[in-house]
Amino acid sequence: MKLSYIFSALLLLSVAAACKKAPEYAPKLYFTDTEQFPEKTLTVDGPSTVGLSVTSSIKVDRDIRVSIETKPDLVESYNQQNNTHYQALPAGSYSLATNNGAITIASGTNRSDVANFSILSLDQFEEGVTYCLPVSITNVEGGMDVLESSRTMYLVVKRTIIxxxxxxxxxxxxxxxxxxxxxxxxxxxxxxxxxxxxxxxxxxxxxxxxxxxxxxxxxxxxxxxxxxxxxxxxxxxxxxxxxxxxxxxxxxxxxxxxxxxxxxxxxxxxxxxxxxxxxxxxxxxxxxxxxxxxxxxxxxxxxxxxxxxxxxxxxxxxxxxxxxxxxxxxxxxxxxxxxxxxxxxxxxxxxxxxxxxxxxxxxxxxxxxxxxxxxxxxxxxxx
CATH class of the missing domain: 2.60.120.200 (Jelly Rolls)
Known part of the structure; x- marks a missing residue:
């Protein structure tokens, strides 16, 4: 009788444990393709443009406006943390085109429109130097969190050497x-x-x-x-x-x-x-x-x-x-x-x-x- 009672109690406990809800994870925003590694490498031999976007881990049910901004002052600390030797992109050699400083993930989608990052000129580039431009998510309108490890994308720019x-x-x-x-x-x-x-x-x-x-x-x-x-x-x-x-x-x-x-x-x-x-x-x-x-x-x-x-x-x-x-x-x-x-x-x-x-x-x-x-x-x- 006692063994039967113990077995029943254990069965109830196991059922109760199985019925517990799995932990819920809040949806996150991150720069597209940086959830594993924050760098994006560009190799250029002249003026060129690449699109940057932000991704949500789920489809959103409302427009999410994401403000982004270049942060060249972060290059030095990134070098120290990662044993790299990047130099900040020369001022005036690039531009970042957004809609009033932001990009938007439209309702019903999970990826934003693009911000166009452009290399305008290589005149200030030195041979063999690897450059870096950090771009950070600075604000989100719409109530979503940012994946902190991907809050900043590090654009690594290399010039083709001939x-x-x-x-x-x-x-x-x-x-x-x-x-x-x-x-x-x-x-x-x-x-x-x-x-x-x-x-x-x-x-x-x-x-x-x-x-x-x-x-x-x-x-x-x-x-x-x-x-x-x-x-x-x-x-x-x-x-x-x-x-x-x-x-x-x-x-x-x-x-x-x-x-x-x-x-x-x-x-x-x-x-x-x-x-x-x-x-x-x-x-x-x-x-x-x-x-x-x-x-x-x-x-x-x-x-x-x-x-x-x-x-x-x-x-x-x-x-x-x-x-x-x-x-x-x-x-x-x-x-x-x-x-x-x-x-x-x-x-x-x-x-x-x-x-x-x-x-x-x-x-x-x-x-x-x-x-x-x-x-x-x-x-x-x-x-």
Whole structure:
């Protein structure tokens, strides 16, 4: 009898719990497509216009008037919070067209009309600088709340760079002998190698290797090997304190397409990135990468181990003594300030040379020395 009573009581409690209403969430407003990430990136090569709008999480039953306003003063705090290095858009280079400072979500819909954001002129833009203009929701008429994480949209504006690149065809390559001469580089605790390349053709003869940059048997970014596709990216070696941690890309790549490739060692993992997006990684160990290693001519760009050349072209190659974040990689595909913290060496390969040496823009003196007369490829656009 007692067990029957207990069972009945438990049954009533479970029914009561099931009948409780699910929590109700108030509808929210947010800048369209920023509910997950507040940035919207625009790449421009002249005057252009893009529409901005606000979205409601439900269809509204009355007109909702949303006031928006540019907030260039927020750029500095955003940089500090996100480890970015944006500059405020130059005054006079843009406009934001609204209906008396507002946009409206009409009754029966869930998206507003558009406010036209326009880049009017690039005259004040500096090459390689990434600009930002925050736009905030400042007032709502109609009784709806704003999703606070999306109250402000950060318009990130990049100017297309048109430059030259160095051909690596016909067995051309570059040496960086300055690394071997610097004892401070014998054990680098964190490292990023990155560059922008285009491949004319992947190697079809054994061992099917097209070398990008680095040191053979130590820390070498390359395509192909006997055990992988000739078009797969690989960090070969990955030598940390006597132990190797190689990693290979999940996918393969096509010819005649400009891509940004990077390898990042942070003391715990070695990761491959393509166009700033993580492709694959492997667990590693704390220690140091030896950039002074002179095996097979030391640090090379476009070649390794005798005749493992890259048949292609290169632009924007850099080596850092710190692990860049994905955001940093994505924002710096085309250019970075030569005085950026942790930037060890920077070669633009844009035709600015001294003899046959491509200068290291950091001022550290790690010139990239060509093995032959450099052939330049004009009209290379980035991004």
């Amino acid at each position: 430059t030259q690149a160095a051909s690596l065809a016909s067995s051309r390559y570059f040496r960086v002998p300055g690394f071997a001469a610097d004892p401070a580089l014998a054990s680098v605790a964190a490292l990023t190698m990155e560059c922008r390349i285009s491949v004319n053709a992947f190697q079809t003869a054994n061992p099917f290797i097209s070398s990008v940059m680095g040191i053979e048997e130590n820390f070498l970014l390359r395509f192909g090997d006997v055990s992988i596709l000739n078009s797969q990216l690989q960090l070969a070696g990955g030598l940390i304190n006597g132990r190797k941690f190689p990693v290979t890309s999940k996918g393969s790549f096509t010819t005649n397409q400009w891509i940004h490739v990077a390898v990042v060692y942070n003391g715990a993992t070695i990761a491959l990135y393509v166009n700033g997006v993580l492709d694959n990684y492997t667990d590693a160990q704390p220690g140091g990468v030896n950039l002074t290693d002179t095996y097979s001519d030391g640090f090379l760009i476009g070649r390794s181990a005798g005749s493992r050349y890259l048949n292609g072209a290169i632009s924007e190659a850099r080596v850092w003594t710190r692990a860049l974040t994905p955001t940093e990689l994505q924002n710096n595909l085309c250019y970075v300030s030569p005085d950026s913290p942790g930037l060890l060496a920077y070669w633009r390969f844009n035709g600015d040379i001294s003899g046959n040496d491509v200068p290291d823009l950091t001022g550290h003196g790690y010139s990239a020395i060509a093995n032959n007369t450099i052939t330049w490829i004009p009209g290379v656009r980035c991004p």
